[in-house]
Amino acid sequence: MVKAGPRKELMERELLDHAAELFARNGFSGTSLQEIADTANVGRTSLYHYFSSKEAFLTALVEDVTMTAWTLLSEIRQRSDLSPRRQLEAAARMLVMRVLSKPARFRVLERDEASLPEELAELHRKGKRDSLAELAAIIDAGVVAGEFRPVDSQIAALTIFGMCNWPAWWFNPKGQRNASSVADAVSTMAVGSILRDDVAGPSTPAEVIRGIRDDLATLARMVGLRET
Amino acid sequence: MVKAGPRKELMERELLDHAAELFARNGFSGTSLQEIADTANVGRTSLYHYFSSKEAFLTALVEDVTMTAWTLLSEIRQRSDLSPRRQLEAAARMLVMRVLSKPARFRVLERDEASLPEELAELHRKGKRDSLAELAAIIDAGVVAGEFRPVDSQIAALTIFGMCNWPAWWFNPKGQRNASSVADAVSTMAVGSILRDDVAGPSTPAEVIRGIRDDLATLARMVGLRET
DNA sequence: CCTACCGATCGGTAGG
DNA sequence: CCTACCGATCGGTAGG
Numbered sequence: 001m002v003k004a005g006p007r008k009e010l011m012e013r014e015l016l017d018h019a020a021e022l023f024a025r026n027g028f029s030g031t032s033l034q035e036i037a038d039t040a041n042v043g044r045t046s047l048y049h050y051f052s053s054k055e056a057f058l059t060a061l062v063e064d065v066t067m068t069a070w071t072l073l074s075e076i077r078q079r080s081d082l083s084p085r086r087q088l089e090a091a092a093r094m095l096v097m098r099v100l101s102k103p104a105r106f107r108v109l110e111r112d113e114a115s116l117p118e119e120l121a122e123l124h125r126k127g128k129r130d131s132l133a134e135l136a137a138i139i140d141a142g143v144v145a146g147e148f149r150p151v152d153s154q155i156a157a158l159t160i161f162g163m164c165n166w167p168a169w170w171f172n173p174k175g176q177r178n179a180s181s182v183a184d185a186v187s188t189m190a191v192g193s194i195l196r197d198d199v200a201g202p203s204t205p206a207e208v209i210r211g212i213r214d215d216l217a218t219l220a221r222m223v224g225l226r227e228t
Numbered sequence: 229m230v231k232a233g234p235r236k237e238l239m240e241r242e243l244l245d246h247a248a249e250l251f252a253r254n255g256f257s258g259t260s261l262q263e264i265a266d267t268a269n270v271g272r273t274s275l276y277h278y279f280s281s282k283e284a285f286l287t288a289l290v291e292d293v294t295m296t297a298w299t300l301l302s303e304i305r306q307r308s309d310l311s312p313r314r315q316l317e318a319a320a321r322m323l324v325m326r327v328l329s330k331p332a333r334f335r336v337l338e339r340d341e342a343s344l345p346e347e348l349a350e351l352h353r354k355g356k357r358d359s360l361a362e363l364a365a366i367i368d369a370g371v372v373a374g375e376f377r378p379v380d381s382q383i384a385a386l387t388i389f390g391m392c393n394w395p396a397w398w399f400n401p402k403g404q405r406n407a408s409s410v411a412d413a414v415s416t417m418a419v420g421s422i423l424r425d426d427v428a429g430p431s432t433p434a435e436v437i438r439g440i441r442d443d444l445a446t447l448a449r450m451v452g453l454r455e456t
Numbered sequence: 457c458c459t460a461c462c463g464a465t466c467g468g469t470a471g472g
Numbered sequence: 473c474c475t476a477c478c479g480a481t482c483g484g485t486a487g488g
Contacts, residue, residue: 029258162394
């Protein structure tokens with residue numbers, strides 16, 4: 001990695017931020033280089049000093065966003081100190097925080113997927129596929145462990161990605177809610193959405209008795225009795 | 229409403245379907261009228277016989293989609309035969325089915341919101357605002373009734389919209405899952421995401437005892453005893 | 457006068 | 473970081 005001059009780096013960063021906002025609002029095709037230049041008060045052709053093409057803006061915007069989710073999800077899934085439920089909670093929280101750290105870039109990536117150069121598009125598709133598989137694996141583990149309902153883990157994983165990505169479209173960094181509280185709320189909802197619970201309520205006396213026995217066992221542990 | 233010739237209506241419908249797919253894939257700005265014309269095997273200028281401008285395609289695509297959600301949600305919220313929980317379940321199911329009936333149009337509406345003519349954009353914003361309020365009202369009612377956890381109803385409603393809209397981006401009508409089973413899965417997850425349950429588990433002996441008392445009351449009802 | 461188009465070309469603007 | 477341009481293609485409209 002060649003160290004670029006700080007002036008140039010600063011300008012690149014500023015141009016990218018403007019480009020992200022414009023691409024997120026009007027799309028890649030709907031944004032002209034002239035518009036990007038205008039927001040930065042430079043001539044249009046001067047942009048080519050920093051980015052070799054319009055596509056290079058898009059590449060720079062999304063390349064740091066595309067591949068990271070899979071790595072992070074994989075690390076969470078391998079943490080044996082966390083139950084699947086806690087893994088899912090951590091995963092959802094991480095996904096929301098990640099999305100809210102750069103909301104405009106996520107909207108661009110989601111929106112203008114088809115405009116990505118083929119090599120990057122392939123990385124992006126692989127990243128999505130692998131991330132989905134990691135999240136589905138966490139969910140399957142939780143189903144086997146009895147923590148989660150016996151859901152279709154593909155649909156559940158896709159739906160939870162939806163929950164975690166959606167804040168990119170409505171979150172206002174200048175609003176009253178901070179990213180962390182949104183992440184807490186969404187991750188709690190994500191866990192709740194597939195958590196095994198008394199959805200239907202106990203429906204037979206036998207189930208009620210089993211519930212009482214569970215409660216008594218919990219109570220026994222609390223007061224220090226050995227399990228019988 | 230003037231009855232148009234069936235031939236013209238048929239052609240309009242076919243053109244709209246092609247336009248929806250192209251707009252959904254490459255965006256409004258990223259799609260040329262030439263491309264739409266090519267997929268329908270007509271000359272580009274012939275399109276002007278059916279639609280007065282490129283914008284008219286966009287308007288026709290989304291105008292039937294924009295305002296309907298609010299009406300349907302409002303009707304569900306006013307059904308006094310349904311508890312808030314069942315209202316939420318019905319609402320989520322309806323939202324998913326609605327999205328999956330025309331996935332491409334929903335993607336276009338979400339993606340190219342900024343390209344809508346101002347009058348339609350205003351309707352769209354109002355539709356989203358009102359729909360959010362209806363869903364939040366259902367959630368608030370459920371919180372008051374004790375069916376739902378005491379969530380921030382705005383965040384919860386936005387997140388549930390996210391869950392219900394996301395299938396538009398991954399659902400494959402030719403795949404093995406049908407729309408109805410996806411709607412069932414997502415609506416169950418939506419309800420579960422805010423349903424009051426033992427999310428944290430009982431944490432004090434007093435809570436365990438309360439749980440046992442609840443179970444005993446349930447058991448008493450089952451075997452026909454009067455509540456004490 | 458209507459419909460369903462056609463080949464050609466308008467004035468402007470795109471990325472480079 | 474500008475001026476001066478290019479090949480092409482854009483959405484939209486002309487006459488027939």
